[in-house]
Amino acid sequence: MAEAPGPLERLLGSESGIEHVPAEINTEKVSIARIYDYSLGGKDNFAVDRAAAAAMMEVVPEAMLLAKANRYFLRQAVRYLVGEAGIRQIVDIGSGLPTVGNVHEIAQDIAPETRVVYVDNDPIVLAHSRALLASNDRTTFLNADLREPDAIFGHPDTVRLIDQSQPFAVLLGGILMHLEDEEDPEGVAADLRDRLPSGGFLMVSNTCDNGEPRAMELSRVFAESGMGSRCFRSWDEQIRYFDGLELVEPGLVPHNQWRAGPDIPEPDSPAHSMHIGGIGRKA
């Protein structure tokens, strides 16, 4: 039996063939968003992405588990921010391709009035997110770059949806690790913290150098696959992303330990220490 088409095929039409993929989507070059989609069990990816994912799994067979755990932490964070902390405005930078349990779906399930601005610099995310969000007037998508925060926070859609004088949350799920040291991830995090009003939150999740040699090996395979950087920074380096914020319990920890919920994939795998996440609150 033929498999059901994924959102990309539905968007492009299953008969359309590769030549009808929008010009800005390069099917020959790997994409972080599409590899992540593949790792989560999605269908919006091409052979080049699947080959790169296979290369990563040769080094770390639990690579797909790590992606699922990253997504789990994102869900946990949104449940906490909207369900417990009362946040009703979210800017999700490096949002990735829509998948099951998107930020706006979790948030608006808990509090329908929650507004969400999604941001990603991959054109494939733009194509999908526009289709998904066409009928949701509390949610929008910007094709923009984390390294240009003024373009994000000054964008008319952000200004329309997010009252930046009131508490809002910035989500940086699996994105700072894609910035090189020269791109100053600490400075980028500091800029975002400065934009938060009192009562605002910063969520960060990233790969972590847990001392295992295969962490460095995975970083190398990632770069050699043409995906750019996936830096494994230490806990000590990453805690600085939260400078001046109050860390929400239990702090900056492996994803399976952040208020472990029922939907954590394979909760006991030792590989979880290769990914950490935390949430900080501005006093």
Ligand SMILES: C[S@@+](CC[C@H](N)C(=O)[O-])C[C@H]1O[C@@H](n2cnc3c(N)ncnc32)[C@H](O)[C@@H]1O
């Ligand atoms: C690993 S995915 C994470 C998706 C989602 N945040 C999550 O945690 O499940 C990282 C995303 O960040 C995006 N990205 C990477 N660098 C970026 C940048 N400089 N500006 C905006 N988006 C970026 C990629 O296109 C990709 O969709």
